[in-house]
Amino acid sequence: MFQTLPGFREFYPEDCSIRNHIFRIWKRSARAFGFLEYDVPVLEPLELYIEKSGEEIIGQLFNFTDKGGRQVSLRPEMTPSLARLVAAKANGLKRPVKWFSVGENYRYERQQKGRLRAFYQFNADILGEEGSGADAECIALAIHTLRAFGLQSRDVRIRLSDRTLWMLFLENLSLSTAAAEAVLLVVDKAERVSAEKMKEMLGLALAKVGESGNVDVLMNELQVFRTLSSLEAIEEKLARKSSDALVNRLVAWRSLIGRLDAMGLGDYVQVDMGIVRGLAYYTGFVFEVFQADGEGRALAGGGRYDHLVKKLGGPDMPAVGFAMGDVTLRNLLEEKKLLPNFINAVDVFMVAMGEDAFRLALADAVRLRDQGLAVEYPFKTDQALGKQMKLAAQSGASFAIIYGSDELAKSGVTLRDLRAGEESFVPREQVVERLFAVFG
16 A cells, blocks of 8 residues: 655545644735735746755755756745745835745655644745834734634744844954854754854854854853843843944834734743844844743744845845744644634535425525535435434534425425524525525
């Protein structure tokens, strides 16, 4: 028997209904914020990802040479494709560009809990707006989406940091831009390695870019800065290093936090300078969403990437966005018991006794389906009433319409509410109207 490939999933109807439930909330949340949906090919030129992330990305890709001799890859993320789309029509797009997508991505990575080789992501991005208002809007959308699933501030936390502030801080330590970027790659791994290992990595990173210096002093400075957890602490730390750039950056911080507080979302946000997001294309505020208790699993991440569109051949265009994956999100929702039971596709089940009744049921089924309701009925016309009612209960339908001899004699049907266990006689010509009033 053939097996599913490692890291890939199949979705039986019950799983597919849960997946679609997640998709519905993702899409409904994005539209509530005025985002428009887009989509891109699942297969892209390999060079698109190399240009964005460097040659080292190849080891994480499902890449190959196609029959036309082109180097291609299954998409590992949406951002490069988004940047390509926006760059192609940048002059004709109304700004800010607020777009979202829900799609499957593929990474050839070692499988572990919460990380598969095929996964769905919700991506939301704002392009063409450089102010902190766009950052606040993306963070607010991420929080709104999580709240729509029933998650509260006790369940999830946004850890907010700033690559620009980090670069200004490292510049004050007399590090070159290349050295600062190398140091941030180490800081990104700090939570996963020991202090001794981090110190060793710092020495190697500096040596790689031809920098020298006291690694112990640098290590101490980094450890203090990465543990800052409030705007007040950041301002106190930088008070003696004042410059126009720092002053402007702190103004941006106050604006961002002020907007989130005004939306009543401050309880979800924690300043955490330990978050830097290792990809070098991030240019400003960055954030990651984590479970606030238990395993502390990562649920989403994003930030500002002001130079990526230009890097991929488009105009200079500021941008900010985030991605939220379905794997860890579903795990958390299951743990918190926030997923619905199997979302059944059936609204109404027809129960007909005999050929004449069945013909009337078929005609009514067409009328109900034309109104958008999901209708089922037994394919066999000779089953007893008890058997058909059992099938109705198993279908998960909200209502059963019973066509029996007594009902036919009165030109009506019995409408049974399978949820409340109540029933009433309804003239046939009123069935569609009655049910449409319930389902809308």
